Amino acid sequence: MPMSIPFPLLTDHFAPLASRYDVAFCDVWGVIHNGVAPFPETVDALQRFRAGGGRVVLLTNAPRDGDVVVQFLDGLKVPRDAYDAVVTSGDVARAEIEARRADAALHIGPERDTSMFDDLDLRFTDVEHADYVICSGLYDDETETPDDYRDLLAAMRRRELFMVCANPDRVVERGNVLVYCAGAIADAYEAVGGGVMFTGKPYRPIYERALACAQRLRGADVPLDRVVAIGDSVRTDLRGASGFGIDCLFVTAGIHAEELGGRDSIDHGALAAIFTDAGILPAAVTRRLAW
Incomplete structure (x- = not known):
């Protein structure tokens, strides 16, 4: 839809963007699950990204260590082949x-x-x-x-x-x-x-820890322009990605869903307003992460 202001790419699919990236820092709550059940299309997209050689580091502000988050995801039936590692706000807090x-x-x-x-x-x-x-x-x-x-x-x-x-x-x-x-x-x-x-998003320590984890997984340095953050929060995911110098794929059917037109549609005016207020644009916008 034509916009009167600069606007990020709107897409229903991650596949056309995936080849740009070697690593995805994916938010958990609101993107992969809603606290009660996982989103099957998101799990599928992450599995396909990994099958094509990408690495997925789940990046969450959960105040617990990564192993506890893995156990929680197991309980929700999120398959472990949808991600490579988990980095939490709790991991960073524990060091402090x-x-x-x-x-x-x-x-x-x-x-x-x-x-x-x-x-x-x-x-x-x-x-x-x-x-x-x-x-x-x-x-x-x-x-x-x-x-x-x-x-x-x-x-x-x-x-x-x-x-x-x-x-x-x-x-x-x-x-x-x-x-x-x-x-x-x-x-x-x-x-x-x-x-x-x-200790978590949008602050640098959690991104530095996640990048070090991704580089260990790949056995090589990962340029920042080959990393994408996927998340549903302007305050944490979008601002954190921007501050760290990486792209963001912004998911609207999450924490901001009600103000952005609901979970199944996007209010373009409200979306423009929320980015204007933040002073930041993501690389692309999608309703839900789907391949």
Whole structure:
């Protein structure tokens, strides 16, 4: 459809673009699955890309180590031949936490995220005795919102505690519902003057780790112009790819679906507006990743 402003390629298929790339950094939640079930056409596209010689590194802001994400994908019946490796925000956070292992930490987040602390022998405590804070999510993301943390954040700010945010995502889809993530808590803490380190997308450390992983898989250097990031978030996937100097294939039927016209169509005006507001254009746009 002709546009009055510069606009990225709109496509229903990854195949015509695939030969441009040796490596795909593919988002997980919102692109491969919705937290409840995988998207078969996406799995097929990644399998075909790998069959043609490409390498797929799943790049996720999950605040857990990569092995836990693999187990979760196994539970959803996502076949392992759809990807080569997984790099998580939790992997990057663990390195920062390990450097602080002598300090007492306040952990904000659910019990399911504690795998990233395995074998670190950390000391956990309350806000009045902590040396810093690790935020991996909300304690109960099914019932709570960031407003429920106002008093806790105020207490952290009074003590000038530094926060390591293990998942920069603000929200994520679970089925057809959006739930809050650690990034929403970290943003609220920054808003009251707190110091935060974000360990996942859109920040460089997770992309550097993913690129090193891809180069090990290929046994050779991978030029940035041969890497594509596939994702559904302007804030994390598109901005992160742009900042790292790689192309982005933007998926509309994910986190921004409602504002972009729904899961089965694209509102071109809304799409233009969201890119204009961000000041960034992806290389191409698709509704869902399909071959």
